[in-house]
Amino acid sequence: MTDVEFDFLRAYLKTRSGLALSGEKRYLVESRLGPVCRRFDIATLGAMVSALKSSRDVALERAVVEAMTTNETFFFRDRTPFDLFRDVLLPEAMARRASQRRLRIWCAAASTGQEPYSLAMMLQDAAPRLAGWTVDIIGTDLSTEVLEKAKAGLYSHFEVQRGLPVQSLIKHFEQVGEQWRISASLRQMVDYRPLNLLQPFDGLGTFDIIYCRNVLIYFDAPTKGDVLARLSTSLAPDGALLLGAAETVIGLTEKLVPNAQHRGLYVQAGRTPAARPAAGGILSPAVGSPGLLPPAAQTGAAAAPPLRRVVGL
Structure with a gap:
């Protein structure tokens, strides 16, 4: 060459x-x-x-x-973003969306599905407290090949060993020959769609929580700034954006700012933290977990076509 x-x-x-x-x-x-x-x-x-x-x-x-696309991923990767989801993001989002009883979550660069399925497992484990709620999980990726694998939900023994607790494997998977398939109920919780982050994605609607981790590192600074600016328009005014540990918005966009309490988490510029839900509340957040998002007063996620009821009873 x-x-x-x-x-x-x-x-x-x-x-x-x-x-x-x-x-x-x-x-x-x-x-x-x-x-x-x-x-x-x-x-x-x-x-x-x-x-x-x-x-x-x-x-x-x-x-x-x-x-040429890097598709490195595994279940509960880096753990902290998932602990944050369980202890802070989900309880606060549910408190703010109590009247609508609907949450929308987007996993950009979802690859073979481990990230959205990790969130789906956490939501299913919390199903008793989510009765009557609709939770939309959208998983997107540039690669149609990895999305097909994600939809199938079939993983090798090596893949389920990477980050997946044994109790979650037993509870949410069935063995198929030498592989493991995630349960049908979890596969139904995630709507996978092909999407290039360089192209418009406003048609997806607005989200309460966006995971866009470990993809911006492959872009140059102008491209990062463009993607981040457009992500901010897809994020509810009181929503939360999670980036990878090596990624940041600093110097790239003024539309988003870091959250002071949690590394890797970003909110819309000009917002101030709200008090966290009381202990013993919706999901019993960890004692001492600081609140990080503003009140919901007229800041709910914009309406989008219903996808599926995943935990409503």
């Missing part, structure tokens, strides 16, 4: 996926796109570049972009 061909692929991937590859990543392009060449019976990466330039082969274009 010549320098010109490599530069074309870098620009091509940047335009279509936001992936910002440095000049030192040539080995990564060669190792990941070699199998794509073999799948499409293309002799060399140079010939692949020529095909991308000269024809509109949608299948090839998708395969090139998806091959």
Whole structure:
């Protein structure tokens, strides 16, 4: 692969996926796109570049972009964002949405589904306190291939060993040969949709909680700022955005600000924290867990077409 061909692929991937590859990543392009060449019976990466330039082969274009997408994920990854969901985010969101009895959660860059299914397990475990509520969980990803795996909910022994407590495996999965399938009730709780974060996503509606973790690290600063600004418009005025540990909004957008109590959590600019629900309340938040979001006065999530009732009884 010549320098010109490599530069074309870098620009091509940047335009279509936001992936910002440095000049030192040539080995990564060669190792990941070699199998794509073999799948499409293309002799060399140079010939692949020529095909991308000269024809509109949608299948090839998708395969090139998806091959370069990093899909590293596992159940309850980094644990803290899920403890935060259980102890603070969910109780406070339920207190503010008590009149509507509906919550909307978006897992952007959901990959093979471990993140949204981790949240779904927590919601199902809390079902007695969520009786009569509608909770929409949307999982999106650029890659249609990983979304198909997420929809199937079938994982290897290695995948269920990564972060998943044994009691959750026993409770929420069934063994299928040498693999494990997450329960049908949990699969029904998540609506998976293909979505490129570089493209408009306002059609998804507004969300109370957005998880967009470990994807912005692959974008350059202008792309990060653009995505974050648009995420803010999809976040309810009193909503919560969670980013990865190595990600931040600082220096990228003024629409979102860090929450002082919880690393990795961001809220709309100009909002002040509210008192947390009393101990023993909706989900009995951990003693001492600080509140982090403002009151709900006329700040409910914008209406969106109903998806499914997942915990309502």
